[in-house]
Structure formats: C-alpha cells, structure tokens
Amino acid sequence: MSNPLQEAFNRTAYPITGHGKRNVQVLKEALDAYEGELDSDVYGAGRLIEDFQGKMAGILGKEAAVFFPSGTMAQQIALRIWCDRRGIKRAAYHPLCHLEIHEQRGLHELHGIEPVLLGGKDRLIDLGDVKELDDTIACLLLELPQREIGGQLPDYGELEAISAYCRERGIALHLDGARLFEILPYYRKSAAEICALFDSVYVSFYKGIGGIAGAILAGDAEFMERSKVWKRRHGGDLISLYPYILSADFYFEERFPNMERYYEGARELAGFFNECHQISTLPEEPVSNMFHVHVKLPKERLEPLLMELYEETGVGLTHYLREKGEASCYFETSIGDRYARIPKDELRRAFALLNEKLAAAL
C-alpha cells in the first residue's frame, strides 16, 4: 500500500532521525571489520559469544550476561525466573510497557504469569505506586526511559528509593533497559551504577546502538544459567548468532561514545520544535536521544503540509503520523548519526518554514 508521507520522507536529503537506512550495508560494514577465519559461536558456546557476554557483564556490573536474539524473549524469561524463585506468578509493570502492548500477552500465554499494571498510562510509575503493591508480586519491571510516553525518566533519587523499597520487600527489580546506554548522559551515571539498583537488566543493540537485532540479559550467575535453559526451550539458541553479536559489538564500539552527542542533539531539536506554533514535545526537555512531537492539527491536515516542507527544504521530520483524538497527532523521534550531518542553516530554514505553514493553517 502506498504511503505518500513515507515516500516523501524517503526522498529527503536530510532525514533527522536514526543513524541511516536499515539495509544490508549495515551488516556488511560490521562484518568487514572481522577476519573470515574467526570461529562462529555454536549453540551458545565459543569464544565469540562468551567474550561478548563477559564484556557486557562487566559494563553492566553483573556477574554474568547472556546474548539473546530478542529483548522480547530475554525479558519474558527474566520475569519467569523471578516468578519461579519467589513461587508467585505475578509481575508488575507499566500499562504501556513493551510486554503489555507489543508481545501478544506472551508472558501470560507462555508462562502463565499474571501482569499487574502499575501507575497511569500518561505518567511514570512512582514510589507511591510501588508501595501499593501487596506481597503477592514476584517482580517489578521498570522501563527506562518509558518509551510510549516520550521516553520519560524518574529522578535518580526516586529510582534509588524504589530500588531500596523492593529490596526490603523481597520484590525482584528488573530493568527494561532497551535504551539504557541512551540515558547515561542525562543521569551522569555509568551503566553499572544504574544496573546496581536492579537485580536483572536487559539492553538492546539495535536502538541507539544501531545493530541488526539482539539483546543482552544480565544478572547473578545462577539466574543467568537458568536463563540459558529457557533460551533453549524458547528456540533462542540458534546454532550461530554471530551476525547479531559481531554487529552488536561493532556498533557498540562505534556509537557508545556518541550518546552524549545524540542526547544534546535531541535537546536542541526539541527546542526547534517547541518554538513552532501548535507543537509541543514530550518531554519538553528530552532526557535521552528520543522524544515525542505532538501537533495540534489533525493528521490529514498535517500530512500534506509536511510533504510540502520536505519537497521545499529536503529536511525530513518523520515518515509517519499517529492520530491522537480528532484534532491532534504525534510522532516519535530519536537522534542518531544522521542529525549531526544536517547543515544547521538548512535545519533552521526548515523550522522557520514549518512555523509559517503551521501559523497559516490556524
């Protein structure tokens, strides 16, 4: 089905989001950096996978780490193990977390675990919510940043208080850190410092890092040994995962040092959006490389206006719009390598023109 906004966006010289196209070149570039003689991993064993797992366990400050083909698999398994350890089949998380809205109730259907939704759809889970949990909860999952509400983060003090409370009550605390590396510049903490507040953590290698796919789950040694058994049961122990592992490591080395730049880029860009009529960003000041852009204009009115803007300036703001009620729409943006390549003059010109168009649309 043709999507005119997507097509117009694809033709722009300066798309503002991400690192680049998700094409085969991404894998080719990564694999080019390695010797063809390097032995592949085999069913979860071999130096290639073990070295990467050891490296990530060190970075995350955990006893052990295991590479998974997906975060979906890694997290369902993590919660299953915490539920088994506590002998309770209930796990708490945000109503808009990945498990609740993108996984077809996998945790319940595959593991019989009942989700307990905590907090409101338009805000973060806070200490007050956590204190309302009763003793029949095995674990709590926190997603940092909370993607579906623009990538918001709690204050670090709040996070420490939640962690201390969970430890006191024997509730395992799991971090959905799909974008953990992306929040380090805001918290001014190391990954290990943040992970120390949690009993287990998952990180992704295809978001801010920009690899092909894949995830690391990290925790104590016994927990990780059990996760390997579940990985086998889930069919996640592919005979070789090296295309994912090598690209994860390659792009980690390339982009982990850039997280500060992506974060500063997101703050600058949110400033440009917020100067425009009818536009506000969520959060107003981004706390990672991502944020949401809300526009008080119906999707069908904004779409042609954006397509004109792309034609006239070559700057592509988004390839999609999502309706929010009858009179507004929004989209997500996340900053990667592309943003710094856009000449500032072109960007300023595009935003000035966008502002004019929005003012004329009132």
Ligand SMILES: Cc1ncc(COP(=O)(O)O)c(C=O)c1O
């Ligand atoms: C916050 C969050 N958690 C978990 C996942 C699942 O990751 P995967 O696509 O590797 O299954 C995603 C993927 O978008 C995510 O954004």
